[in-house]
Amino acid sequence: MVRAGLSAERLARAGAELADEVGFDQVTVSALARRFDVRVASLYSHVKNSQDLKTRIALLALEELADRAADALAGRAGKDALTALANVYRDYAREHPGRYAAAQLRLDPEAAATSAGGRHAQMTRAILRGYDLTEPDQTHAVRLLGSVFHGYVSLELGGGFSHSAPDTQETWSRILDALDALLRNWPAAHVPPR
Amino acid sequence: MVRAGLSAERLARAGAELADEVGFDQVTVSALARRFDVRVASLYSHVKNSQDLKTRIALLALEELADRAADALAGRAGKDALTALANVYRDYAREHPGRYAAAQLRLDPEAAATSAGGRHAQMTRAILRGYDLTEPDQTHAVRLLGSVFHGYVSLELGGGFSHSAPDTQETWSRILDALDALLRNWPAAHVPPR
DNA sequence: TGCATTTGCCTAAAACCTTTAGGCAAATGA
DNA sequence: TCATTTGCCTAAAGGTTTTAGGCAAATGCA
Numbered sequence: 001m002v003r004a005g006l007s008a009e010r011l012a013r014a015g016a017e018l019a020d021e022v023g024f025d026q027v028t029v030s031a032l033a034r035r036f037d038v039r040v041a042s043l044y045s046h047v048k049n050s051q052d053l054k055t056r057i058a059l060l061a062l063e064e065l066a067d068r069a070a071d072a073l074a075g076r077a078g079k080d081a082l083t084a085l086a087n088v089y090r091d092y093a094r095e096h097p098g099r100y101a102a103a104q105l106r107l108d109p110e111a112a113a114t115s116a117g118g119r120h121a122q123m124t125r126a127i128l129r130g131y132d133l134t135e136p137d138q139t140h141a142v143r144l145l146g147s148v149f150h151g152y153v154s155l156e157l158g159g160g161f162s163h164s165a166p167d168t169q170e171t172w173s174r175i176l177d178a179l180d181a182l183l184r185n186w187p188a189a190h191v192p193p194r
Numbered sequence: 195m196v197r198a199g200l201s202a203e204r205l206a207r208a209g210a211e212l213a214d215e216v217g218f219d220q221v222t223v224s225a226l227a228r229r230f231d232v233r234v235a236s237l238y239s240h241v242k243n244s245q246d247l248k249t250r251i252a253l254l255a256l257e258e259l260a261d262r263a264a265d266a267l268a269g270r271a272g273k274d275a276l277t278a279l280a281n282v283y284r285d286y287a288r289e290h291p292g293r294y295a296a297a298q299l300r301l302d303p304e305a306a307a308t309s310a311g312g313r314h315a316q317m318t319r320a321i322l323r324g325y326d327l328t329e330p331d332q333t334h335a336v337r338l339l340g341s342v343f344h345g346y347v348s349l350e351l352g353g354g355f356s357h358s359a360p361d362t363q364e365t366w367s368r369i370l371d372a373l374d375a376l377l378r379n380w381p382a383a384h385v386p387p388r
Numbered sequence: 389t390g391c392a393t394t395t396g397c398c399t400a401a402a403a404c405c406t407t408t409a410g411g412c413a414a415a416t417g418a
Numbered sequence: 419t420c421a422t423t424t425g426c427c428t429a430a431a432g433g434t435t436t437t438a439g440g441c442a443a444a445t446g447c448a
Binding site: 196222223224225234238243244 | 405415
Binding site for chain 1: 433438444
């Protein structure tokens with residue numbers, strides 16, 4: 001009886017592919033076993049349980065995404081860097097919707113600590129070096145950028161922007177223009193009324 | 195044998211409560227039957243299946259959210275309206291995380307058509323009447339606002355902003371200030387280089 | 389090479405969720 | 419009052435998760 005050569009990493013990779021094909025919430029230990037043509041119980045030697053499997057897929061996606069982001073940022077600054085990072089998220093979500101959904105999984109603190117989450121925050125912060133922001137404004141801006149990137153990508157992916165006129169590429173460009181303008185001219189703490 | 199008085203609406207309402215208590219993805223036909231102290235199969239006289247139940251919860255949440263938004267916008271304009279609408283989303287997500295997650299459910303076109311989705315878009319558009327934007331910039335701005343609101347709320351809810359210094363309330367205020375400033379000074383289509 | 393240990397996948401089985409089919413009793417209404 | 423409709427039930431099949439225990443393949447050491 002020939003062995004299938006399973007391992008936690010291979011399961012996570014196959015799980016990520018499966019997620020892109022059928023959606024992250026359809027990723028199941030059973031479906032994965034079927035894909036390896038192996039009995040379900042066999043997977044439990046490699047992953048603790050279903051939650052563990054999903055966490056591994058999430059960590060994989062976060063790493064991939066961080067790697068792409070690091071690549072894209074190399075040698076860029078200012079709006080160029082802003083656009084590059086934004087496009088990494090959007091393109092990744094379009095190419096790998098299941099993995100992107102996985103990356104959104106709420107991780108327990110232990111898993112979160114070993115995740116690439118910190119790299120993502122660092123890279124967003126790096127972009128802001130091209131603009132003139134000091135703490136705590138920098139943190140506010142990091143959060144704004146994260147919100148826009150994630151919010152836009154997830155609404156677009158979920159079809160929230162369909163059935164409407166200006167195409168989404170145009171909107172995306174204009175949003176990036178707007179963010180660039182905003183960062184170059186970040187409003188002071190207290191905007192005077194009117 | 196006394197009847198439990200089930201109905202599609204009661205199931206949706208109870209499902210929404212359950213979602214807030216244990217998370218939307220833990221909402222199951224079984225759990226709901228247990229809550230009504232009724233056999234599982236009995237629910238299938240009122241909802242078509244599990245997907246149907248979830249869709250009804252999503253539609254309920256979208257309606258509630260739209261009602262709150264309409265209330266909040268009444269008599270407000272400009273930044274006042276912007277802040278009010280933004281807070282409706284954020285507060286709703288914090289008070290009803292399960293319902294908020296439900297509202298994010300990808301609806302099939304048929305359900306989407308009967309949903310309050312259109313009202314939401316309309317209300318965001320209404321806010322922009324307080325600013326000087328014409329089409330297609332208005333649509334771009336609607337999409338930006340949707341992205342920021344949804345993105346921020348879902349990151350904050352998912353714990354994405356935890357373990358960090360400036361508190362999230364402060365960031366939220368500053369982001370609203372920034373959006374207001376941006377809308378008052380929306381950049382023209384072609385930002386000159388440099 | 390030969391043997392002991394480890395490792396990997398298996399069968400079996402229990403628990404839970406989903407969904408359909410068919411039945412009886414309660415509610416409704418003529 | 420009696421017929422019909424409606425609501426919840428039992429039964430059953432099929433799928434996913436998870437644990438326990440077993441045998442054979444791979445590995446490693448003499």
